[in-house]
Every structure is written in structure tokens, then in C-alpha cells.
Amino acid sequence: MKEAMNAKPEKQGNTDVSRRRFLGYAGGLAGAALLLDSCKKEDEPVISSGDGVMDLGMNDTGLLNLIFVISQVEAAFFEQVVLTPFSTNSDEIGLITRMRDHKTAHKELIRTYLDGKGTHVTTDFSAINFGNKDGVLENAELLANISTGNCNEAARLLISDKHVEIVAKMGSVNARHAAAISNMRSLGNFFGPVDAIGEEPGILPANAIATINRFLTTKVSGNNLPNK
Amino acid sequence: MKINDIIKYFEQAEEGSTATTRRSALKDFGVKVAMASLPFAAGSLYTKKANAQSKETLINILNYLLKLELIVAEFYTQAYGTANLIPAAFSTQFQSVVDQNKSHVATLQRLVTELGGTPYTIIDTDIDITGGRGSGNGEFVNSLSNFTTFIVQAQYFTDGAVRLYKGQIFEVLTDNITVRALMNIHSTKARQATFIRFTRKYMDGTKINPWITGTNTDTTNTAVQRMYAGESITEQLGIYLPGLNGFDNITIDVSTEAFDEPINKVDGENIINRFIKG
Numbered sequence: 001m002k003e004a005m006n007a008k009p010e011k012q013g014n015t016d017v018s019r020r021r022f023l024g025y026a027g028g029l030a031g032a033a034l035l036l037d038s039c040k041k042e043d044e045p046v047i048s049s050g051d052g053v054m055d056l057g058m059n060d061t062g063l064l065n066l067i068f069v070i071s072q073v074e075a076a077f078f079e080q081v082v083l084t085p086f087s088t089n090s091d092e093i094g095l096i097t098r099m100r101d102h103k104t105a106h107k108e109l110i111r112t113y114l115d116g117k118g119t120h121v122t123t124d125f126s127a128i129n130f131g132n133k134d135g136v137l138e139n140a141e142l143l144a145n146i147s148t149g150n151c152n153e154a155a156r157l158l159i160s161d162k163h164v165e166i167v168a169k170m171g172s173v174n175a176r177h178a179a180a181i182s183n184m185r186s187l188g189n190f191f192g193p194v195d196a197i198g199e200e201p202g203i204l205p206a207n208a209i210a211t212i213n214r215f216l217t218t219k220v221s222g223n224n225l226p227n228k
Numbered sequence: 229m230k231i232n233d234i235i236k237y238f239e240q241a242e243e244g245s246t247a248t249t250r251r252s253a254l255k256d257f258g259v260k261v262a263m264a265s266l267p268f269a270a271g272s273l274y275t276k277k278a279n280a281q282s283k284e285t286l287i288n289i290l291n292y293l294l295k296l297e298l299i300v301a302e303f304y305t306q307a308y309g310t311a312n313l314i315p316a317a318f319s320t321q322f323q324s325v326v327d328q329n330k331s332h333v334a335t336l337q338r339l340v341t342e343l344g345g346t347p348y349t350i351i352d353t354d355i356d357i358t359g360g361r362g363s364g365n366g367e368f369v370n371s372l373s374n375f376t377t378f379i380v381q382a383q384y385f386t387d388g389a390v391r392l393y394k395g396q397i398f399e400v401l402t403d404n405i406t407v408r409a410l411m412n413i414h415s416t417k418a419r420q421a422t423f424i425r426f427t428r429k430y431m432d433g434t435k436i437n438p439w440i441t442g443t444n445t446d447t448t449n450t451a452v453q454r455m456y457a458g459e460s461i462t463e464q465l466g467i468y469l470p471g472l473n474g475f476d477n478i479t480i481d482v483s484t485e486a487f488d489e490p491i492n493k494v495d496g497e498n499i500i501n502r503f504i505k506g
Contacts, residue, residue, distance in 0.1 A: 098437065101477045102486035108472040113465050148415055155411040161398040166465055168394045168411065169487040173439060175418035180438040183426055188321060190423040191328075191416070197335060198328030199412035200419070 054119050056209075058224040060163050063154045064110055066205055066222060067167065068118040070150060071107035073215050074143050075100055076123045081140070086133040092184055096140070099177050106170050122217040137185045143215075144178035145192055146208050153202030157226040175200065204228075281402050287345030289396045290406070292493055294336045294348040296392055299503045300385045301329055302355040303371075307382075310372045318427050325386075325420050332413050339406055354505040357381075359451060362505030367451030379428045380447055386421040387440060388455040388491070388499070390414060395490035418488070439485040454499055458491070460484050 056065045078100035085093045111118050129135055151171030158164045179190040194200050205225040213219045304326050307313050314322050337347040360366025371381040393414035400406040422438040429436045436446045444456040462469050462483040469483035491499070 095437070098439075098482070098485070101479070101482040102439070104475050105469055105472070105478045105482055105486040108475055108478060109464055109467055109469065112467050112472060152408075152411045152415055155397060156404050156407045161401055162465070164398040164401060164407075165490065166487075168397045168414065169464070169489065171411070171415055172390045172394065172418035172488040173486055175415040176422045176438045179419040179422035180426070183422070188318070190321065190419050190426075191324060192419070194328065194416050194419060196331075198331035198416050199335075199409065200415040201412060202408065 053219045053221045054121075056119055056220050056222050056225060059226070060158050060160055061114065062222065062225045063158055063205065064114060064163060064167075065118050066150065066208065066220075066225065067147075067154065067170070068107055068110040068114065069121050069216075069220055070143070070147050070208065070212055071103050071110065072121050073123055073212055074147060075103035075107055077125065077140065077143055077215070078103060080125055080130055081136055084130040086131055086136045095180055095184070099144075099180075102173060102177070109166075119220060121220065123215050124217045125215060127214075134185070137181055141178060141181045141185060141192065142211065144174055144181055146203060146211050148174040148178050148200060149193065149203030150205065150208040152200060153204055153208075156202065157205070281400060283343050283345070286400055286403055286406060287340050287343050289399055289493065290336050290340045290343075291345070291348035292497065293393060293396065293410075294333065294340070295350070295504070296389060296496075296500050297329060297333045297336060298348070298350055299355055299357070299500060300389065301326075301333065302352055303357045303381065303385060304329070305352075306357055306372060307378060313372060313375065313378055315375065315427070315431055318423075318431075321423050321427070325423065328416055328420070332416075335409055335413065339409060342405075350504065356503055356505060359502040361502055366502060367449075376432055379424065379432065380449065380452060383421065383424045383428060384452045384455050386417060386424050387444070389417040390421055390488055391455070391459075391491040392496045392500075393417060394488060395492050395496060397490075399493075437485075440488065441481050442484050455491075457495075459489050461487070461489055 056062045056069065078096050081096050082093065082100060087093060128139055148171060151167045151174060154167050155164050155171070158167060178192055182189045182192050192200075204227055205222045206227050209220060209222045304322075308326075340347045354362070356362050356364055356366060357371065358364055358366035358369040360369065368377070368381050370377045372378060393410050397407060397410050397414065400410060425436050425438050428434050434446060440456065440459050442460045443453065444459060447453070462480055464487055469478055469486075470480050472478050
């Protein structure tokens with residue numbers, strides 16, 4: 001188990017909505033939108049939807065929060081690969097190191113944009129043998145595919161054009177990662193989930209979450225996210 | 229807007245959303261909810277365009293992307309017509325790219341037709357893949373003469389397609405079907421770019437990664453560079469990325485690589501019209 005690269009301190013003190021006041025809001029929304037206070041400090045309990053699950057919130061902030069969560073998992077996964085590499089091939093490990101850096105940029109951007117109120121997750125990769133190249137790359141491709149497909153679907157679900165733009169900017173880089181990993185797994189394979197009409201189908205938030213939860217200690221839910 | 233109003237809006241939208249219309253009313257409602265339910269800084273950054281894009285605007289955008297696709301299709305047709313240019317080791321992948329691009333043409337044509345427009349057409353002989361506006365003697369005149377020049381132009385077209393599509397995705401937001409198609413195509417283009425970049429490295433030994441660093445320093449070709457202008461941005465959503473939150477691994481290069489930048493329609497037209505007989 002490894003904390004998802006959240007060890008570094010973040011900006012504090014710029015929260016303009018107090019915890020108490022926020023909980024009032026959340027109550028009014030019948031449990032929705034718990035995004036705005038998600039366990040910022042270590043000594044605070046996890047705000048959950050009642051079953052030990054962290055709700056990601058709603059609307060654009062919720063969708064960006066999901067991207068924040070996926071990016072944390074990917075960054076932590078790639079970081080583990082770098083720490084315990086399956087190979088001495090500097091080309092492969094070099095690419096994965098760089099993917100880690102890109103995902104660090106994605107998660108820190110969204111963390112900052114959400115003003116520190118995004119959901120911090122703790123990853124659990126105990127089921128994965130990081131010495132096994134096939135297993136590592138299979139999971140790496142899975143994560144990159146989820147990341148790409150989630151961005152594809154989010155573009156349709158997001159409201160703000162500014163948010164669509166940033167998601168599209170990250171989405172194609174995620175697709176580059178996915179294709180590069182696919183080629184590492186099997187030389188000459190780049191197109192993964194691309195369908196018969198040359199499109200990479202989107203992945204609904206609920207489906208992305210179902211997969212990403214496999215890598216989380218405390219699970220997340222997207223019950224209040226747009227999902228159709 | 230009060231919280232109870234938001235809930236009401238939300239309930240109404242849930243009910244209404246079963247009747248799927250091409251233009252989603254859900255998004256208009258969503259703006260109000262989002263504006264009201266974001267009691268922090270991000271809320272102020274909502275800048276959704278107030279009005280739906282007109283059908284004419286959407287048709288123009290789709291036809292512009294269609295023009296790009298037809299140019300690229302002709303590029304590959306001529307490449308396939310040149311002996312020993314497409315490397316045999318990657319013929320399957322190149323064929324996938326060509327087939328995917330054919331599908332993209334078909335999808336764009338269908339969307340234009342559905343919107344009541346006429347899909348853009350051009351006769352092959354009016355496409356000048358050298359970028360010479362019909363002279364046949366443009367900046368890419370050597371592209372078919374050897375693999376090195378060919379693969380650089382292929383990279384230019386695929387990275388460029390990612391950027392040109394991306395530039396239109398947030399221009400078509402009110403039409404869910406078009407947003408979905410452009411986004412899903414655009415991610416395939418990014419995979420194609422990864423393939424082309426890998427092939428260039430594999431066949432040619434060029435030190436190149438699957439992503440775009442800065443303004444793509446792997447080539448100094450002026451014509452190619454035109455497609456990479458604006459790729460070296462290190463700030464997103466008003467946030468400066470290098471070293472963000474103390475993460476030293478977010479270097480300047482990483483900051484530029486982690487985000488593919490869009491090209492707007494005016495700049496995109498300027499680039500691709502070079503391949504059309506003037």
C-alpha cells in the first residue's frame with residue numbers, strides 16, 4: 001500500500017467555505033456533492049456516503065475530481081514501476097518514468113484547480129507483482145485506457161468549455177501513453193480499444209470508477225456524477 | 229439560486245433527459261446548477277457559451293476537418309503508390325491508419341449530412357501534398373522521395389490532426405453527437421501519432437518520444453514547425469505548472485508534453501489550405 005504521491009504539502013488556508021458550513025450544504029443536497037471536503041487533513045475522518053465510500057461529487061467538479069483520482073492512481077502506479085522496475089531496459093523504464101511525470105502534472109493541476117478540495121486517495125497495488133513485466137504492463141495499459149476513455153466521455157458530460165478543453169488536452173496525451181504501453185506489451189500494437197469505425201469509445205464515469213476502485217484502499221463512488 | 233431550486237432543476241432535468249434530443253437541454257440547465265453549486269473559486273471560471281452553436285457553424289467545422297482528412301488520405305494514397313516507401317515491417321499498422329482515416333471521413337460526411345449540410349469534396353488532382361497550393365513544388369516536395377522525409381510529414385499530419393480536432397471539440401459543445409465523435413476520433417489520432425513517432429524512431433533512429441516536447445525540437449523543418457507553434461505552453465487553467473506544489477519532476481518539458489494544445493480554425497485553415505490548389 002502506498003500513498004498516491006500526496007505526501008507533499010499542499011496550499012493551506014485558502015478554503016473559503018468552512019467545513020461546518022459545507023456539511024450544511026451537503027445535507028441540503030441530500031448527500032450529493034460531498035466533493036468539497038474530502039479528507040484534507042490526516043486527522044480528519046473521511047467524509048463518506050455512509051458506507052465507507054468517498055463520493056466524488058457532481059457536475060464538472062465531480063468529473064474533474066474523478067480525473068484527479070484516476071491521475072493519482074496512475075502516477076502512483078508508474079512511480080511504483082520506477083521504484084521496482086520489471087526491466088533493465090532503460091527505454092521502457094524511461095518512457096514510464098516520463099508518463100509518471102505527466103500524470104504528476106495532471107493530478108497537481110487538477111488538485112490546485114479544485115483548490116485542494118479534490119478527493120485524495122490511497123492506492124493498494126498489493127495484488128500486483130511489480131517484478132512481472134506482463135502483469136505490470138497489462139495493468140498499466142488498463143489504467144491508461146481507462147484514463148483516455150474517461151476523458152473521451154467526460155468531454156460530452158462536462159458543461160464548461162474551459163473544462164472540456166483541458167480534458168481534451170490531457171485526453172490525447174493519455175491516449176499516447178496507452179498506445180505506447182500497448183506497443184511495449186506487444187510490438188506493433190497501438191490501437192487497443194479503437195473500434196471498427198476508427199473511434200476510441202468513451203468510458204462512463206461509473207465504469208471508470210468500477211475499475212479504478214480495484215486499486216484503492218478506500219473506494220470512491222460517482223453516484224452523483226452525470227452518467228448517461 | 230437557492231439550493232432547493234437547484235434540486236428542482238436537477239430533478240426536472242433527470243425526468244426530461246429520457247427524451248434524447250440532438251441538442252442537449254441538459255447542458256443549459258447544468259450551467260445554472262454548476263454556477264450555483266460551486267461555492268469556491270472554480271465556479272467563477274465557468275465560461276460556457278450562452279448560445280448553442282448554429283447548425284451552419286457545426287457544418288463548417290465538420291467540413292474543415294473533412295478537408296484535413298481528404299488531404300491526409302491523398303497523402304497516404306500517393307505514399308502507397310510509391311515503391312518501397314511504406315516499410316513492410318509496419319504495413320499492417322499503416323493499413324490500420326488508412327482504414328481508420330477512411331472511417332473518419334465517412335463519420336464526418338454523415339454528421340454533415342445529418343445536420344442538413346453538404347459534405348466538403350475535392351477532386352484528388354486539386355490536392356497538392358507538397359503543400360505548394362497546386363504547384364507541386366511546396367515545402368514537402370521531397371516527402372515521397374525517401375522514408376525520412378515521408379515519416380516526418382506523416383508525423384506532422386497525425387500530431388496536427390490531434391491539434392486540429394482538439395481545436396474544434398469545445399466549439400461544438402451543444403451537439404453531443406458531434407462532441408462524442410470528435411473526441412473519440414481525436415484519441416485515435418493520438419494513437420496514430422504514437423505509432424508514427426515510434427516508427428520514425430525504430431526505422432530512422434531519431435530520438436523521439438510518443439509525445440510532443442516543447443515545439444517539437446526533433447525537427448527544424450520550417451514547414452513542419454508550423455504545425456507545432458503554440459505547443460510549448462507551461463500554464464494551464466491559469467496555473468503555472470513547472471514545480472507545481474513542490475513537484476520537481478514537473479519540469480518545463482514535462483509541462484509542455486503533458487498537454488496537447490489545440491489549433492484554432494483560422495490557424496488550421498492557414499496550415500491545411502497550403503495543400504489545396506489555389
